[in-house]
Amino acid sequence: MSGAEIRHIVFDIGKVLIHYDPHIPYRRLIPDDTERDWFFANVCTHDWNLEQDRGRGWEEAEALLVEKFPEREAHIRAFRRYWHEMVPHAYADSVAVLEALVDRGHDVTMLTNFAPDTFRKARELYPFLDISRGVTVSGEVGLIKPDVAIYERHARDFGLEPARTLFIDDTVVNVEGAREAGWNAVRFTDAATLRRDLAAHGIEA
Template identity: 75%
Template sequence: MSSIEIRHIVFDIGRVLIHYDPHIPFTRLIPDDAERNWFFANVCTHDWNLEQDRGRDWAEAEALLIAEHPDRIDEIRAFRKYWHEMVSHAYVESVAIMEALIAEGRDVTMLTNFAPDTFKEARKLFPFLDMPRGVTVSGEIGLIKPDLAIYEKHTKDFDLSPAHTLFIDDSGPNVVGARAAGWHAVQFTDPEKLKSDLAAHGILL
């Protein structure tokens, strides 16, 4: 068990508290597996979507791709149109852990790579996202994980002590980024491991 007292717990959202999978609507829109995989590798790529998380407007993002792939207009626009299907459900056990931490009176905030407009939708779909003390949304500030600056901004905005902060994220690079900011950080894989990681930092549920 760590001898460091954890005073602040920071949750990522996607694939930690809520499921995210862009393939969900596209299995219907592009049924062929090979074609769909090609589409995500070459058209609506991870890097393209990440720029919306950095704050790029969807209309601009779509226009860029349509100029390059004019034969794919409907599929390109479908990415935003059917985004709500991509966040198909909450991870109930993870949410229960977060709720238990809040109920204990622990300081819980969230730090997420998210486009501003889709995050507003997510809050309506998943009301528990309003339970923590607050959230830093990448697209609202023009910074994304794992950039050091976003951790530093979250630290300042929420008056965190980095040495007493524990971050939970599914992404290895984002965990490394948090540690570079002086935080403790664990990589989320499943709720049971999260409970174990919390216990290792002196937080028993």
């Protein structure tokens, strides 16, 4: 438990509040498991997609890959075209925690790695993404977790005291980045564990 009272709670979004799986549309587009795994390991890789979260536009991102893999153009362009299928549902139990915290008057914000346009779509699909006090979207500020600078930017923009801030993220390196910025942080695995983690910091949800 933190030595300081928690006054600010910051949620990640993907795999904490909404499900994300890029394989979903590609199971239809590339039915062969081996070929699909090769595609994600070599063409539309995690690192490639992360640059869109940093703010690179899709036109540039697609052009880079189409030049290198022209025979894969349709599959490359399908990543953005079918992105909405990659976020098929919210985690109702996690959203319930978020809503309970907001309803109880806690200061709740969000900090997410997301491309600007896909985040706008996510907000249309999931209106609860607008119930917190605000959101820092990596692609809008040109910074990305786990860079300490994005946590510092979020704290500055929303007036957070780092030592009194608790961050919730599913990814170990992002949790570590928050701690480097002086925040408290817990790794999300499921809503029940999150409730216990919050309780350990004196927060009921």
